[in-house]
Amino acid sequence: MKRIPTLWMALPLLIVLMGAVWARAEQPAADVTAGCSVTASQNQASVSLLLDADRSTRYRASGAAELTITAQGTAFRRVYLIWDTPPGAYTLATGDGQTVDCGTDGFLHELVELPEEQREITLHLSEDALALCDVYLFTGGELPGWVQRWTPPYDEADMLVLPTHADDEHLWFGGTLPLYAGELGRKVQVAYLTNHWAEPYRPHELLDGLWTVGVTAYPVIGEFDDHYAGSLEQAQQLYPEEDVVAWQVRQLRRFRPGVVIGHDVDGEYGHGVHIYNTDTLRQALELSADPEYDPESAGRYGLWDVPKTYLHLWPENPVVMDWSQPLERFGGRTALE
Numbered sequence: 001m002k003r004i005p006t007l008w009m010a011l012p013l014l015i016v017l018m019g020a021v022w023a024r025a026e027q028p029a030a031d032v033t034a035g036c037s038v039t040a041s042q043n044q045a046s047v048s049l050l051l052d053a054d055r056s057t058r059y060r061a062s063g064a065a066e067l068t069i070t071a072q073g074t075a076f077r078r079v080y081l082i083w084d085t086p087p088g089a090y091t092l093a094t095g096d097g098q099t100v101d102c103g104t105d106g107f108l109h110e111l112v113e114l115p116e117e118q119r120e121i122t123l124h125l126s127e128d129a130l131a132l133c134d135v136y137l138f139t140g141g142e143l144p145g146w147v148q149r150w151t152p153p154y155d156e157a158d159m160l161v162l163p164t165h166a167d168d169e170h171l172w173f174g175g176t177l178p179l180y181a182g183e184l185g186r187k188v189q190v191a192y193l194t195n196h197w198a199e200p201y202r203p204h205e206l207l208d209g210l211w212t213v214g215v216t217a218y219p220v221i222g223e224f225d226d227h228y229a230g231s232l233e234q235a236q237q238l239y240p241e242e243d244v245v246a247w248q249v250r251q252l253r254r255f256r257p258g259v260v261i262g263h264d265v266d267g268e269y270g271h272g273v274h275i276y277n278t279d280t281l282r283q284a285l286e287l288s289a290d291p292e293y294d295p296e297s298a299g300r301y302g303l304w305d306v307p308k309t310y311l312h313l314w315p316e317n318p319v320v321m322d323w324s325q326p327l328e329r330f331g332g333r334t335a336l337e
Helices: 003-025 044-051 176-183 201-212 232-238 241-255 272-287 295-301
Strands: 036-040 065-071 076-083 090-094 099-102 109-118 120-125 131-138 159-161 188-195 220-225 259-262 308-311
Touching (some): 036 044, 044 131, 099 109, 176 188, 241 295
Parallel strands (some): 159 188, 188 220
Antiparallel strands (some): 036 065, 090 099
16 A cells, blocks of 8 residues: 555656656757858859759769768758759768768658767768759757658558659549548558659659658659650550550569559540550559569569559549548648648
8 A cells, every 4th residue: 555655756757757758859950051061072163052942953063072061050960961863872971980871762852860969971972972952951859841751662552552743643643642641641652653854843842742741651753754645555655565564563563552543544634644554554453463474573572463453533333532521630631632
C-alpha cells in the first residue's frame, strides 16, 4: 500500500520531464540561409544564384568542383539542396573533417542531415553533380512543411499509380493520392511513364505536387521523353511497344502492388500517349506473372500477379469514389480540394 503514494508523487515529475522532451521536439528549425556565404573552385560569379530561392537560376560547373558554404552566424544541422538534374554520387565534408556520402539516391530535392552542428561544409561535386539551383541551411528542430524529406521508392507498395505525365496523377486520379498516401498512410508508389527533363520547371512541380498530397516515397521517372501524340498509332511510332511493355512489367514486378491505378483506355481527352500507357499496362498485367517474359526482371524482382487494377472511367462495374469527405491530415480539406 505504501507504494501507491510514492507512485503518485513521481507522476508529476514524469509528466514534467515528458512535457519538456515534447516541447524540445516541437521547436521549429530556423532557416539560417541568409547568414551564409558560398565560395566555389570555379565559376564564382554565379554562386549568388544558389541563395536566390529561384529554381530557374542555377550554378553550373564545367567539371568536378568544390563549393564551400560558411555560416556567418548560427550554426546549422541540415542542408537542403535543389538540383537542376538528379545528381550522381558526391561527398560533403564538414569543417571538423567528417564526410557524408550524398547523391546516391538521385533525389532532385535532397535533404542532407549532418552528424552534428556545423559552421562550414564543402560539397565535392563530381562530374555527375554539376548543376545546382538552390541551397538552404537549417538548424535542428522541426523542419518547415515545404522541405521535402524523401525516402527511396518502396520495395513493395500497397498501391502503384501509373500516370503518363507530371500532373496526370492529380488531374485524372482525383483524390487518390491525398486519401491513400496522405490521410491513410498507405504505401503509395508513383511511376511516371515519361520524363520532363527538357522542361526544367516541371520535375520540380512534380515533386512539389506529390509532397503536398502526402506522398513521401520518391517517384520513378520514366526513361521516355515527353511527346504529344494524337492517337495510339502515333504513340506507337514514338515509343517502341516492346520497350514500353517491358518497362511496365518491371514496375509491376519491382513494387509488387496490391492495387494498380491507370488511365482511361480512351486517354481522357484523347491523348495518344495516355491511351498507349494503358494499352501497354493491360499487356503487362498479363505478362508480369509469366516466367518466360523478360527473364532479367523476373530474376531480379520475381514474378507478380496484380490482385486489383482500376482504370479511370472504366465503363463496367464503376467504383465512384467520394472525395468530398474532410481529411484530418489536411486540416479538414477534402481529398479533391
